[in-house]
Amino acid sequence: MNRLEQLKKTGNKAFVAYIMAGDGGLDRLKNQVQYLQGAGVTAIEIGIPFSDPVADGPTIEAAGNRALKHGVTLQKVLEELKSWTFEVTIPLLVMTYLNPVMRFGVERFATECSKAGISGVIIPDLPYEHKQLVQPYVDKEGIKLIQLVTLTTTDVRLDGILREAQGFVYAVTVKGITGSRDEMSEDVKAFMRKVREKSPVPVYAGFGISKSSHVDMLRDDVDGFIVGSAIVDAFNEDRIQEIEPLIHAVTATHSV
Amino acid sequence: MTKVKICGLQEQRHVDAASRADAIGFVFAPSRRQVTIAQAAELAKHIPADTDKIGVFVNASLEEIEDAVAGVPLTMVQLHGDEPDELVKAIRVPVIQAFSIRTKEDVEQLKNSLANYILVDAPGTEYRGGSGNVFDWSLLDGAGIDPSRLIVAGGLTPENVRAAIEQTTPYMVDVSSGVETERQKDVAKIQKFIKQVKDDSMEQTIEKVGFFGKYGGQFVPETLMKAVKELEDAYNEVKEDPEFHKEYHHYLSEYVGREQPLTFAKRMTEAYGGPKIYLKREDLNHTGAHKVNNAIGQALLAMRMGKRKIVAETGAGQHGVATATICALFDLDCVIFMGEEDIKRQQLNVFRMKLLGARVESVTKGSATLKDAVNEALRYWVANVEDTHYLIGSALGPHPFPTMVRDFQSVIGVETRRQILEKEGRLPDAILACVGGGSNAIGMFYPFIQDKEVKLIGVEAAGQGVDTDKHAATLTKGTEGVLHGALMKLLQDDAGQVQEAHSISAGLDYPGIGPEHAYLADIGRVEYRSITDDEALAAVIGMSRLEGIIPALETAHAIAEAEKQAKSMTKDQILIICVSGRGDKDMATYAENLEGLS
Numbered sequence: 108m109n110r111l112e113q114l115k116k117t118g119n120k121a122f123v124a125y126i127m128a129g130d131g132g133l134d135r136l137k138n139q140v141q142y143l144q145g146a147g148v149t150a151i152e153i154g155i156p157f158s159d160p161v162a163d164g165p166t167i168e169a170a171g172n173r174a175l176k177h178g179v180t181l182q183k184v185l186e187e188l189k190s191w192t193f194e195v196t197i198p199l200l201v202m203t204y205l206n207p208v209m210r211f212g213v214e215r216f217a218t219e220c221s222k223a224g225i226s227g228v229i230i231p232d233l234p235y236e237h238k239q240l241v242q243p244y245v246d247k248e249g250i251k252l253i254q255l256v257t258l259t260t261t262d263v264r265l266d267g268i269l270r271e272a273q274g275f276v277y278a279v280t281v282k283g284i285t286g287s288r289d290e291m292s293e294d295v296k297a298f299m300r301k302v303r304e305k306s307p308v309p310v311y312a313g314f315g316i317s318k319s320s321h322v323d324m325l326r327d328d329v330d331g332f333i334v335g336s337a338i339v340d341a342f343n344e345d346r347i348q349e350i351e352p353l354i355h356a357v358t359a360t361h362s363v
Numbered sequence: 364m365t366k367v368k369i370c371g372l373q374e375q376r377h378v379d380a381a382s383r384a385d386a387i388g389f390v391f392a393p394s395r396r397q398v399t400i401a402q403a404a405e406l407a408k409h410i411p412a413d414t415d416k417i418g419v420f421v422n423a424s425l426e427e428i429e430d431a432v433a434g435v436p437l438t439m440v441q442l443h444g445d446e447p448d449e450l451v452k453a454i455r456v457p458v459i460q461a462f463s464i465r466t467k468e469d470v471e472q473l474k475n476s477l478a479n480y481i482l483v484d485a486p487g488t489e490y491r492g493g494s495g496n497v498f499d500w501s502l503l504d505g506a507g508i509d510p511s512r513l514i515v516a517g518g519l520t521p522e523n524v525r526a527a528i529e530q531t532t533p534y535m536v537d538v539s540s541g542v543e544t545e546r547q548k549d550v551a552k553i554q555k556f557i558k559q560v561k562d563d564s565m566e567q568t569i570e571k572v573g574f575f576g577k578y579g580g581q582f583v584p585e586t587l588m589k590a591v592k593e594l595e596d597a598y599n600e601v602k603e604d605p606e607f608h609k610e611y612h613h614y615l616s617e618y619v620g621r622e623q624p625l626t627f628a629k630r631m632t633e634a635y636g637g638p639k640i641y642l643k644r645e646d647l648n649h650t651g652a653h654k655v656n657n658a659i660g661q662a663l664l665a666m667r668m669g670k671r672k673i674v675a676e677t678g679a680g681q682h683g684v685a686t687a688t689i690c691a692l693f694d695l696d697c698v699i700f701m702g703e704e705d706i707k708r709q710q711l712n713v714f715r716m717k718l719l720g721a722r723v724e725s726v727t728k729g730s731a732t733l734k735d736a737v738n739e740a741l742r743y744w745v746a747n748v749e750d751t752h753y754l755i756g757s758a759l760g761p762h763p764f765p766t767m768v769r770d771f772q773s774v775i776g777v778e779t780r781r782q783i784l785e786k787e788g789r790l791p792d793a794i795l796a797c798v799g800g801g802s803n804a805i806g807m808f809y810p811f812i813q814d815k816e817v818k819l820i821g822v823e824a825a826g827q828g829v830d831t832d833k834h835a836a837t838l839t840k841g842t843e844g845v846l847h848g849a850l851m852k853l854l855q856d857d858a859g860q861v862q863e864a865h866s867i868s869a870g871l872d873y874p875g876i877g878p879e880h881a882y883l884a885d886i887g888r889v890e891y892r893s894i895t896d897d898e899a900l901a902a903v904i905g906m907s908r909l910e911g912i913i914p915a916l917e918t919a920h921a922i923a924e925a926e927k928q929a930k931s932m933t934k935d936q937i938l939i940i941c942v943s944g945r946g947d948k949d950m951a952t953y954a955e956n957l958e959g960l961s
Contacts, residue, residue: 158729158860159846161741162584168728180858205582205845210859214455232582232845237413239385243439243457247479259589259748267364282586282748 111198111275114149114331115309120322121149121275121331122357123311124338125202127170128153129179131343133187139342144197146351147358149331152229153188155181155203162204162231166336170343181207181216188223198226200253205233208241217244227251227274235268253277258298266305275309277333278302280316280325299328319356332357365528367560368417368514369553370539371396378409380550382574383557386415386535391423391431392443395546396539400434407435408885411574412850415439417459422446425453432456441482451477459514464498470506481508482537485517497523500530510534521555528560536560573762576885578878581761583848587741590748591848595763597668602770607663614659615774618692619649625782625939630909637929638792638936642912643779645803645943652915652944653775653803654685654756660771662689665752672696672751676740678705678733678799679870679917680712681944682756687721697721700739702732705869712948730863733799733873737847757800758877761848765805765877772806779939780810787937793818793928796941797921798891799835799870801877803943808889818890821880822924824866825893835864837876838884838891846874852881867896867952868916870944892927894920900956902926903946915944916952 114121124143128136136153143151156171156179163171181203188199201220208216208230220228227250233241238252245252251274256265259282269276280295295312303310312325313333322332334353341347369381370388373396381387387410389403390396398406407416418437420428422444431437432455441459442451451458460478463485464470473481485498497518515527516537524536542552573579573595581591601607615621624647628640645653665673673695677683683699690697699716703725706713716723729735737759744753753760758768783791794811796804798821811817826834834840837852844853846861854862854874866872883889894902899916902923907913914922918941925940932938946953 158862159734159738161738161847162586162745164742172728175860180860182858206853206855206861207859209844209850210842210855210857218455231584232848234581234583234585234588236588237580237582239415240413243415243479247457255585257584257586259586261589261592264588270364279586282746 111150111309111331120326120329120357121309121311122147122354123150123152123200123313123331123333124148124354125152125154125167125333125335126342127167127174127339128155128184128187129174129177130170130339131173132177133179133183135342136184136187137191137193140195140199141193142347144195146354148197148354149358150198150200150226152200152202152333152335153184155184155201155207157204157207160204164336166339170339173343181211185219185223188225195224199224200227200229201225202229202231205230205240213241214244217241217248217250220245220250221248225250227253229253229255229277231255235264235271255279256302258282258294265302269302269305269307272306272308275311275330276302276306278310278312278329279314280312281314296325296328299325303328303330317353319353322353322356365533365560366535367557368415368535368537369542369556370417370419370537372406372548373398373402374548375406375409376550377548377553378406380553381557382411383561383572384414386417386439388417388419388441388537388539389435389437390419391427392419392421400431403431403435407577408882409576412577412580417441419443425450428454442478448477461516464502467502467506470502470508473506473508480512480514480534482514482516500527503531519556521552521559524556524559573766575765575879575882578850578881579762579765580850580878581848582845582850583741583761584745586745587748587761590744591761591763593668594664594752597664598763598767601664601667607667611660611663611771614663615656619655619659620647621774622778623647625779625786627786628910631906634905634909635926635929637934638932638938639787639934640925640929641783641786641791641937641939642910643775643807643939643941645775645941646912646914646918646945650681650685650688651947652681652685653772653806653941654682654944655688656774656806657756657768657771657802658682658685658689658754661752661754661767662686662693662695664767665695665754666693668752670750670752672698672747673754674698674700674740674743674747674751675754675756676700676733676736677712677756678702678736678873679868679915680705680709680716680948681870681915683721683723684712684715684719686754686756687716687719690721691719698724698743700724700726700736700743702730702736703727704731705733705736708869708952709948710951732863732869734846734861734864734875741847757802757873758805758879759800759847759849759851759875765849765879768802769805769809769879772802773809775803775806775941776808776810779807783937783939789937790814790817791937791939792816792932793820793936794939794941795820795822795921795925795928797822797871797917797943798838798876798880799824799873799917800875801880803941805877805879807941808883812883812888819883819888820924820928821889821891822920823891823893824864824868824871824899824920825895826865826867826872828895829893832862833865834893835866835872835874836893837864837874838880839893841874841876849878851875851878852884867899867956868920868949870915870917871920892924894923898923900953903953904957907946912942913946914942915946916949918943
């Protein structure tokens, strides 16, 4: 995750790609990670399918359901990661709802993530108030617990969240659920600026980033972008190469 | 913000007093504050899930420590002896290592610790720390100790803790003797200490509330946190407001038709041959079930918050109908999510909702029942949170919903209590209510919780049997998990995927249970039983013919269990059943399943 700090210092933007583990079968995950790594993404979020993903829109929910049909579980994903022999050169993150983690055992989750080479975890339904359920265990393994902030986060909570933020801050660009959108609301820019001013760690914009125009609009106000639904769709429809221009739009070196 | 640990607790009242603490310490080492693993495990039932449970040991073996970690269970371990590094590394959970600080040299030692956290204390008599004395905090100045690893202990009191925090800026402060009076923990001092740490005017604090023992909480996406906090504040305000209560009760009496009778069921009493049976008649409410009590309360609250758009979920349709009814009454926009499967089972209620002006959205995902309707309602709320109130229909969801729904439904138990005292001059021996999410049951039970002599029984749906995979008996078969914003008991598989619940009654097939019920089950205050589809159907016929009251399918589960309970009760005893709803909505199911009737 120190690479993310480095990146921020150079002024280059990060591109974090989300993939749903096991969408189309768990054997696809390895190639997907290798492909994205080769395409120049900065980090990869590996989504764990869950039966009741209330923070996700239809694209990721459908991908999760396809993965569940393949019998994908948190344990199988971590086992898969541990079995890889190729060199993973970028940070891997796990994005999962809380219930599979609690069922797996929180401390076991932390140690197994560590063995699988995971740098950070994102748990969308574990708010700042309850992070103590997970924080001490991931701390013990040196894994970052990434916090989300949204347009509806009050200033008081924002300050609290940012004071203890680790790795990067996941700044949600919309009031709704995950998914690609045609429009970016104008107040998003101001929100991103506010978060970035206060944040001790890089700030990445996520939810609804699917076009180069979104990237252009927010480029000056964030340290990077998280792209989920657009990538999940592209992998599902076997047209991932169409995402490459978006990756390059983000990661191309710009003069600061 | 500095966290608070209250150490050396041995009694539940002290654990309750420390409900806002971030960590509770149990001493397993020889000490006047020593507890056994079993005692700590019992106390842990009353501690919120995200509060750390820390075991304190002095030169214990790894095996002893592991037994306690698994048995309580503990989330952290604190070591006060001369434990070797190998032991520190071998412990699965995060470790705190204690050091006595006399000199700068002592401070130097801290850097070598492999533990996750370092606890600094004044020199004790028998082992590191534990003396209740204050050490010279300035020894830590410039020592290069990472404050995020630092826990300060030793002689802290409500009076000096702020100064300690200002000087050392630690991760956590730890207190034991400082919150005691005459060597016993003191509730007032515990609360004062926590208040001193958390309610500093310089920092807005985030309270830890909304837990029933370990269950409950606010496990929702960040987008909804503002809405649940606003709701929490708004509800706290109206709770104390006599005007709000006046308005709420005005509608209950003038619109719903309360209070509802507590009917003596003469023929059921004779047929069962046991206790006197009384029926609390929620079936007589306008809209036909208890759901309307909660719908009115929440709609009034939403309007106070300036929200005139309502989203709700419904299973059997009773909550949907109640919500659509109240939205018509108050001219509020109304969207109801309902599983496709339930829409088929409850067509009459779907039409009622539409007639009342609500938009009914069919949910085809997952099992297409209540669980999935809640998912979609939550998603809709996430996307429309600024102007929409989520009017949840049961004692479920993130705090404050379980508390609020319980309070709005408590009118059932409050009336029942008064009525039985008027009729019989004493409290009943047993009260039964059906449990899906658990709102009619918690509303009925809550005013009786303190009356230990009243047996409270919640009745879940066993569907085709609890040993098949087609049931909704969450408390019988479920395990701890987080769904729809709360830690509760869930029907789930080994990977933590929530399973589909099954019941012939659309209102009970929910794979979770309200967090307060999970707690009441854990502490043994309420007993939970389950009744199969066939037993419930038989009870529908029984009650209809004995009393001329056709119950809802959900209610029939409580009736069936009442008949079983009556067998072991005597004629001088009293049993009350909450008749949560009437059977009109279930006629199609009855016609289909009870066709042999002539």
